[in-house]
Amino acid sequence: MSQYSTMLPLVMYDIVSNLPGNHFSPNPAKTRFVLNYKGLPFVTLWVEYSDIPIAMKAIGAKPNKRRDGSEVYTVPVLSDPNTGALITDSLEIASYLDKTYPEKPIFPNSSEPLICAFEPAYLSLLQHAIKFIFVRATEILSPASVKFFNKARTVDVPLPWDVNPDADWELLEKGHNTVYEWYQKTDGKWIMGDTFSYADIIVASWLLSYKRVLKADEWVRVSSWNGGKWTQVLADVEKECTLS
Secondary structure: OOOOOOOOOOOEEEEOOOOOOOOHHHEEEEEEHHHHHHHHOOEEEEEHHOOOOOOOOHHHHOEEOOOOEEOOOOOOOEEEEOOOEEEEEEOOOHHHHHHHHHOOOOOHOOOHHHHHHHHHHHOOOOOOHHHHHHHHOOOOOOOOHHHHHHHHHHHOOOOOOOOHHHHHHHHHHHHHHHHHHHHHOOOEOEEEEEEEEEHHHHHHHHHHHHHHOOOHHHHHHHHHHHHHHHHHHHHHHHHHHHOO
8 A cells, every 4th residue: 555545635737738638838747757756646637828827826826936027827836735735836846745755755865956956057958949849839729828828928038939940950959969968977877877866857847848749750850869868768757757
């Protein structure tokens, strides 16, 4: 019997889409990976992108701060009925889960500060191609959510999202070449060598998002980079965590 068999299931809020199984967004994927890795019971409540502010205000979730200081409601949000906690932001959720349910740590060997620094460094390598991903995301949302998505995202990435396929692909591949070098330096399966951590979940969550939103031939292209490294990383993390 699982040590968590008597727990009330945690409640995770994620974005609904037109895809089978709904999930596509990298940040909620991080939370889902962590919950599965730790073997914690949970249920997912699906929210239309356009309804995120209303739904999150209704449950009392706090907004996040944008770079310009304005507030924005986001998912994932995690509600833990066992403790009464309500946590916003994927990194805050990961930290909460590791402290509250320390079995199978995702920040092993006091690595949380290092991994907190890793995430923005990793994302900085992808940001130049983000318009390309935004365009694909609008193709799997409802019309109402597309309008809201465009309005929300243009605060940080102004329209028009003119996509230069060759340049965007070159930048995306270049970013992954750098991450590949990081993996090579550890001489192991994971970012921390032989030790699985939240850093690998971060990478896998973005790879999963690519796999979900990109067209089939585009995902094949990503899969071909660095000797198939990225399909392997995603498969390895899914095996560790069993995404559901």
